[in-house]
Amino acid sequence: MEKVSGGCVAGWIAGILVVGAAAVLIAAYAVLIHVHIAVDEASLTRFDLMSSSSSSPSLAYNLWLTLTIRNPNWAITIKNKKNLEASYSFDGQVFDRVLVAEKGDKQGPRRTRVYHLAVASASPNGTAVPAFGSAGAEEFRRQNATGFFDVEVKVTGKFQYTGRYTKCELDATCPLKLQLAPPGTQAVVFEKVKCKLDKPKKYC
């Protein structure tokens, strides 16, 4: 009798463990938490309009920032299904784009990746600086007078998650308010900016 009941208890415990383990696995893989993206640091050492007699003004800039991407999931790995890119715009106009991570790159569960991104227009003697247009110039002067520039960084890519068939577009917007600190001047304080993710599509 004792033996039977002992086996019975062991069976129950084993059953509970199996169910418990299954529940943990389901929770780990079925519940998808989206990445957290933030700009932790940023520095703007050049931001100016270069006017030339022949064409519309162009933007000269030198900006670096630290972008962090955190995968908060317990078990789900993220894989890039296309290049992860960051594009920079001022007054709605994109002035630069950089590659953040390549297609095929993976980011494991609970991992945080830190990317140092730097963009700069061509050398001060200024060839190949993006044209800016007179509408942008107007806004530039307005913001220049305040001492702060609104630069928007957009992070775009396409993710695939472990155990999921659907590939999900990533679209995050980081609105930065940057104070110009030319080299040699005192560095300005930058407060961490959390990027806002676009509403995910169905099954994402």
Ligand SMILES: *[C@@H]1O[C@H](CO)[C@@H](O)[C@H](O)[C@H]1NC(C)=O
């Ligand atoms: C921006 O402001 C700085 C200093 O306040 C000034 O020297 C510069 O000429 C301004 N740039 C433009 C394009 O207005």
Ligand SMILES: *[C@@H]1O[C@H](CO)[C@@H](O)[C@H](O)[C@H]1NC(C)=O
């Ligand atoms: C711009 O300046 C760099 C060095 O500062 C020089 O090597 C280059 O030839 C210059 N380009 C033009 C178009 O003047």
